[in-house]
Amino acid sequence: xxxxxxxxxxxxxxxxxxxxxxxxxxxxxxxxxxxxxxxxxxxxxxxxxxxxxxxxxxxxxxxxxxxxxxxxxxxxxxxxxxxxxxxxxxxxxxxxxxxxxxxxxxxxxxxxxxxxxxxxxxxxxxxxxxxxxxxxxxxxxxxxxxxxxxxxxxxxxxxxxxxxxxxxxxxxxxxxxxxxxxxxxxxxxxxxxxxxxxxxxxxxxxxxxxxxxxxxxxxxxxxxxxxxxxxxxxxxxxxxxxxxxxxxxxxxxxxxxxxxxxxxxxxxxxxxxxxxxxxxxxxxxxxxxxxxxxxxxxxxxxxxxxxxxxxxxxxxxxxxxxxxxxxxxxxxxxxxxxxxxxxxxxxxxxxxxxxxxxxxxxxxxxxxxxxxxxxxxxxxxxxxxxxxxxxxxxxxxxxxxxxxxxxxxxxxxxxxxxx
Amino acid sequence: xxxxxxxxxxxxxxxxxxxxxxxxxxxxxxxxxxxxxxxxxxxxxxxxxxxxxxxxxxxxxxxxxxxxxxxxxxxxxxxxxxxxxxxxxxxxxxxxxxxxxxxxxxxxxxxxxxxxxxxxxxxxxxxxxxxxxxxxxxxxxxxxxxxxxxxxxxxxxxxxxxxxxxxxxxxxxxxxxxxxxxxxxxxxxxxxxxxxxxxxxxxxxxxxxxxxxxxxxxxxxxxxxxxxxxxxxxxxxxxxxxxxxxxxxxxxxxxxxxxxxxxxxxxxxxxxxxxxxxxxxxxxxxxxxxxxxxxxxxxxxxxxxxxxxxxxxxxxxxxxxxxxxx
Numbered sequence: 001x002x003x004x005x006x007x008x009x010x011x012x013x014x015x016x017x018x019x020x021x022x023x024x025x026x027x028x029x030x031x032x033x034x035x036x037x038x039x040x041x042x043x044x045x046x047x048x049x050x051x052x053x054x055x056x057x058x059x060x061x062x063x064x065x066x067x068x069x070x071x072x073x074x075x076x077x078x079x080x081x082x083x084x085x086x087x088x089x090x091x092x093x094x095x096x097x098x099x100x101x102x103x104x105x106x107x108x109x110x111x112x113x114x115x116x117x118x119x120x121x122x123x124x125x126x127x128x129x130x131x132x133x134x135x136x137x138x139x140x141x142x143x144x145x146x147x148x149x150x151x152x153x154x155x156x157x158x159x160x161x162x163x164x165x166x167x168x169x170x171x172x173x174x175x176x177x178x179x180x181x182x183x184x185x186x187x188x189x190x191x192x193x194x195x196x197x198x199x200x201x202x203x204x205x206x207x208x209x210x211x212x213x214x215x216x217x218x219x220x221x222x223x224x225x226x227x228x229x230x231x232x233x234x235x236x237x238x239x240x241x242x243x244x245x246x247x248x249x250x251x252x253x254x255x256x257x258x259x260x261x262x263x264x265x266x267x268x269x270x271x272x273x274x275x276x277x278x279x280x281x282x283x284x285x286x287x288x289x290x291x292x293x294x295x296x297x298x299x300x301x302x303x304x305x306x307x308x309x310x311x312x313x314x315x316x317x318x319x320x321x322x323x324x325x326x327x328x329x330x331x332x333x334x335x336x337x338x339x340x341x342x343x344x345x346x347x348x349x350x351x352x353x354x355x356x357x358x359x360x361x362x363x364x365x366x367x368x369x370x371x372x373x374x375x376x377x378x379x380x381x382x383x384x385x386x387x388x389x390x391x392x393x394x395x396x397x398x399x400x401x402x403x404x405x406x407x408x409x410x411x412x413x414x415x416x417x418x419x
Numbered sequence: 420x421x422x423x424x425x426x427x428x429x430x431x432x433x434x435x436x437x438x439x440x441x442x443x444x445x446x447x448x449x450x451x452x453x454x455x456x457x458x459x460x461x462x463x464x465x466x467x468x469x470x471x472x473x474x475x476x477x478x479x480x481x482x483x484x485x486x487x488x489x490x491x492x493x494x495x496x497x498x499x500x501x502x503x504x505x506x507x508x509x510x511x512x513x514x515x516x517x518x519x520x521x522x523x524x525x526x527x528x529x530x531x532x533x534x535x536x537x538x539x540x541x542x543x544x545x546x547x548x549x550x551x552x553x554x555x556x557x558x559x560x561x562x563x564x565x566x567x568x569x570x571x572x573x574x575x576x577x578x579x580x581x582x583x584x585x586x587x588x589x590x591x592x593x594x595x596x597x598x599x600x601x602x603x604x605x606x607x608x609x610x611x612x613x614x615x616x617x618x619x620x621x622x623x624x625x626x627x628x629x630x631x632x633x634x635x636x637x638x639x640x641x642x643x644x645x646x647x648x649x650x651x652x653x654x655x656x657x658x659x660x661x662x663x664x665x666x667x668x669x670x671x672x673x674x675x676x677x678x679x680x681x682x683x684x685x686x687x688x689x690x691x692x693x694x695x696x697x698x699x700x701x702x703x704x705x706x707x708x709x710x711x712x713x714x715x716x717x718x719x720x721x722x723x724x725x726x727x728x729x730x731x732x733x734x735x736x737x738x739x740x741x742x743x744x745x
Contacts, residue, residue, distance in 0.1 A: 001667045138673050141701040157705070158743050164673060164704045 002076030003052040009068045010041055011330040017041045018065045018202050019072065024056045030075060037072070042206035044297070044328045050075060057082045065202075135162035142167045203295045214355040217273075218393040221352050222401050226412045228368045228385040231255065234415045238309060249313040251368065252288070252342050256312050258411040259363065260284035260304035261418040263338055266404040270337045272358035273395045279358075287336035287356065288316060290323045297323050298356060300336040340365060350386040360395040361404075364388040385412075420603050426596040428570035429459050429535070432577040433497065435606055437467050440495060443581065444471040446482055447499030456501050457537055457596055479508035483534065487517050487586075490532040495581060502548050503538035503590065506555075517586040518561030529584045533577070537591040539630060539680060540728045546716040549593070551629070551681035556588045557658045557690065563611055564658040566590040568632035570600035572655055575609030583611065592629045592680075612659035616668065620650035623674035623741050625734060626665055626691050627653060631678040631710070638734035647742055657687055665691065666698035673704040674741040678734050683711030708737035 007017055020038040024030055035047035036056070050056075054075040061072045074082045133150045135143070139162045143150045146167070153170045155162035200208065228251075235254050242248060263270040263284040272279040284305040287298040299319035301312055322328050339356045344367035353364035364387070371384040387408065391401040411417050423431070436443045445460060451474045454461030464472045475482045479500055486496035500506050506513070513534070520528045540549040556564045563585055567573035573591065580587040617632065618639055627635040632653045639649035652668050654660055669675045675695050677688030688709040695707055713727045 001670075136704040137700050138702050138704040158740075 002057060002074050002080050002082050003054070004071040005036065005050070005073040005075060007039070007066050007068050007070050007072055008048060010039075010046070011043070011334065014041055014068060014330075016065055016067045019061060019063045020045060021063060022059055022073075023047065024050075026056055026059055028056050030054060030056050040202050041330065042202050043330055043333050044203075045294075045326045046329055054078075133162060134160060135167075136164065138164045139167045142171070146171050201294055203297070207295055210357060211354050214357045217355055217357065219355055219390050220393055220398060220401070221388055221390050222398070222405050223350065223386060223388040224405050224409045225384055225386050226409045227373070228383040228412065230415055231258075231385070231412050232368065232383055242310075246310060247313040247317045249309050250316075251344075252340065252365070253309050253313045253316055254415065255342075255365065255412065256286050256288070256301060256304055256316070256340060257307065257309045258415060258418050259338065259340060259408060260286060260307075262404055262408040262411055264305045265407055266400065268396055268400045269361045269391075269404045271360045271395055272337070273360050273392055274358050278360070278395050281337040283337070285335050285337045287339040287359075288319070289339060289341040289353075290320050292323050292326070294326060297328060297333065298336060298339055299323055299328055299332045300334065302335065339363070344368060344385070350388060352388055353390050355390055355392055357392075360392040361401065362390050363408075364390065387412075420601040422599045423570050423602050424596065425570045425573055425591070425598045425600070426457070426459055428574040428600075428602055429577060429591065430461070430463070431602075432574045432581070432606065433460065433463065434466070436495075436497070436578065436581045437463070437471060442493060443495045443497065444473065444489075445497050445499065446473045446475050446486055448475055448477055448482075448501050450474060450499050455499060457591075457593065459535075459591075459596070460499065479505050480512055483509040483512040483517070483532075486532050486534075487512060487520070487530055490517075490530045490586075491520065491528050495531050495533075497533045497535060497581060500534060500536040502544075503536040503552050504547050504550050506534075506536055506552060506588075513556075513562070513586070513588070514559050518559050521585065522561065530586045531582075531584045532586040533580045533583075533589055534586070535577070535589045535591065537593050537596075539593040539595075540712075540717055540724055541594040541630075543719055543721050543724055544593075544717075545719040549717050551590075551679065551712070553588075553590050553628070553657060553679075554681060554685065554687045554690075557687060561586070562658065563587040563656065564590070565611065565656045566592075566628045567655060568592070568595065568627075568629055568653055570598065571602045572609060572615065572653075574602060575607050576611070576655060578606055579608045579611055582608070587611075590629065594630055595633075598633070609655070611656045612661055613656070614652050614654045614661035614664040616664070617651040617653055618649065620648040620672060622648045622672055623676060623738050624650045624652055624665075624668040624672045625676045625678055625738065626668075626688075626695075627651060627678040627734070628655075628657065628687065630680050631729065631734070634729065634731040635678050635734050637731035638738060641731070641735050642738050645739075647738060649738055654691075660690075660694075662694050662698065665694065669695050669699040670702040673702050675699075675703070676708045676710060676734065676737045676741060678710040678729065678737070680728055681711055682714050683709050684714050686711045705741040705743075708740055710734050710737050 018040040020040050022037040023035050030050045032051060032053050033049050036050045037048055038045055039048050052075045055078045056073060057076050057080060058074040066072060076082060135150050142164055148167060148170055150162055153162050153166050156166055157163040231251060231254060235249055235251050238249050267280045270281050270284055283303050285300045285302045286304045287300045289296060289298050301315050304312060319332060338359055339362040341353045342365040343351060344365055347367050350366045351364050353362045356362050366386040368383045368385045370381050372379055372381050389401055389405050449456055450460040451464045451472045482498055486498045489496045517530050517532055520530050538549055538551055553564060553566055556562050565576050565580055565587060567576045577589060580589050617636060625635040635651045639651055642649045650668055650672055677691045679687055688711055692707045710729045710733050715727055717727060718724050
């Protein structure tokens with residue numbers, strides 16, 4: 001039996017997605033679990049797998065934005081008739097019944113069968129305005145698919161219920177093709193050559209929406225400058241001890257591990273602010289801001305407080321590679337409890353990051369530079385790094401943020417304290 | 420293909436299983452010399468001896484408890500409970516023990532037990548000897564439940580039930596024992612969880628079990644004279660249930676009637692209706708109709724008994740309601 005391919009809900013809060021392209025063509029054999037099409041959600045682009053074996057009989061929606069649950073294609077046996085399945089849910093909206101009858105009243109030109117009255121001699125009057133129409137689920141579905149107004153169809157089922165047959169009859173009598181909308185807007189003037197207009201990708205749109213939301217949170221920032229000698233030295237020693245096939249840890253990997261340790265000592269910072277409540281998380285799931293061709297994504301290193309730097313490096317390398325290839329899954333992006341944004345590699349010395357809601361804090365990390373410092377009255381030069389913590393004041397007070405940052409500074413300057 | 424009765428088909432599956440595996444044995448009341456109160460086990464004592472065809476005292480709880488012990492020790496006991504009404508006496512063993520041991524022991528124990536029983540009205544057995552209680556058991560995780568309606572099905576399904584490593588409650592219907600049907604020479608095991616489409620149709624699906632399969636087929640013949648095309652589906656196993664086949668059939672016909680001899684209220688048809696409305700909601704063109712017995716203890720008086728339990732005419736009425744016009 002033919003199976004409708006419906007747009008899946010891939011994560012909480014997902015209402016729609018954008019089909020980027022189909023990886024199979026109509027008529028191709030597909031196996032359950034094989035990638036069928038690429039779907040762009042507001043978080044990632046991912047391949048959606050077929051959930052049935054058979055032949056891809058029909059692609060209903062080849063690309064564009066689609067609501068969750070919409071039928072986008074049909075898989076079934078070769079040669080199977082799919083005309084009754086899901087057709088029309090992707091078609092352009094039909095005009096309301098009033099327009100249809102107006103079109104019918106046009107004096108001349110249309111062939112006789114096209115102007116045949118739609119249930120003009122119906123046995124029961126259609127439901128009055130606003131009254132609930134009694135109709136079977138099947139009748140409702142067919143009416144929905146064909147853009148017919150149920151209240152204009154007379155029911156012949158028990159108690160005047162509109163049944164499938166009634167809708168079919170009404171549909172057969174309706175004009176074959178809906179008239180094109182008359183209000184075709186004049187083409188907008190061509191944009192001047194020097195301005196490039198870029199449509200937002202769904203990832204970009206999400207960034208825009210979420211960061212605008214974040215901007216409404218009352219935030220404050222705290223900055224420290226740390227001596228990064230031990231941080232760099234620790235990382236160097238780890239690189240020296242690397243075994244064959246292991247991923248080379250970065251300064252940021254070590255920092256991730258130390259931040260996790262600090263978060264476990266300051267649970268108030270490792271939290272979400274959701275609907276007027278603070279959710280303090282038991283483990284540190286640290287999001288790493290990654291720039292990709294499609295925009296910023298923040299894949300999550302889960303359980304960083306329980307991981308070695310080497311394990312963090314391996315997970316990070318995999319996430320970053322997949323982020324750049326657009327192969328992240330929703331699960332890679334969920335449940336982050338804290339975010340680190342590091343622009344050190346661009347030579348940025350210090351900056352302020354915007355909150356990543358619902359998380360209550362984010363750390364902005366700058367580059368490591370040799371700078372003069374005064375130590376015991378002496379001028380010394382040492383590798384130095386700035387860290388700026390942005391806090392959501394609804395969840396965190398200044399003292400809590402300051403205590404976290406003080407401890408993080410101590411850990412960065414003496415990584416062994418994380419033991 | 421030879422024609423055999425439903426009774427002979429059950430006996431054939433039992434004999435073959437007894438011959439094939441020394442671990443298979445039968446327990447039940449009056450099943451040895453007397454050959455069972457429904458004559459199903461006739462002749463088995465002579466072939467397999469008293470050690471394997473065992474008469475028991477009249478205690479369903481003891482019979483099932485003993486069989487559970489034997490099953491956990493690696494045997495494949497087949498218990499006959501004379502009337503399914505008496506299954507109520509073994510509920511503790513069946514529901515709290517047999518159904519639970521496999522999961523509670525983390526898979527260390529298995530209970531490969533088959534409980535055959537029979538019931539059903541139509542011959543004035545009264546209120547305590549003719550109930551249809553299959554729905555009680557479908558509610559218990561850990562059990563499997565079979566209700567076969569034809570000789571071929573009863574043989575193939577019983578064979579599978581006996582060789583299943585879980586407790587299976589296997590329902591037979593009293594009035595089906597003399598029903599004849601073609602059965603292949605070679606026994607073909609029938610997997611649990613596979614429905615059978617007895618008759619294809621396009622207007623309405625009747626999902627029927629046990630005796631009502633035959634009543635539904637008769638109703639389908641009648642309906643055809645009125646131009647109504649009825650599909651008759653027998654799930655055959657109620658647990659596990661072939662939801663896919665059932666939903667597919669209703670999506671095709673767009674209308675559904677459930678039919679069993681058990682009382683309608685909270686009967687198996689209620690579960691079927693729930694599954695169908697969920698799986699085929701957008702395909703339904705009429706409310707799902709349920710056919711079952713009236714909600715009453717079965718009367719002894721034949722006329723009243725017939726009035727309480729459903730027949731082909733009741734199925735036909737339900738079919739007509741689903742395709743009704745105002």
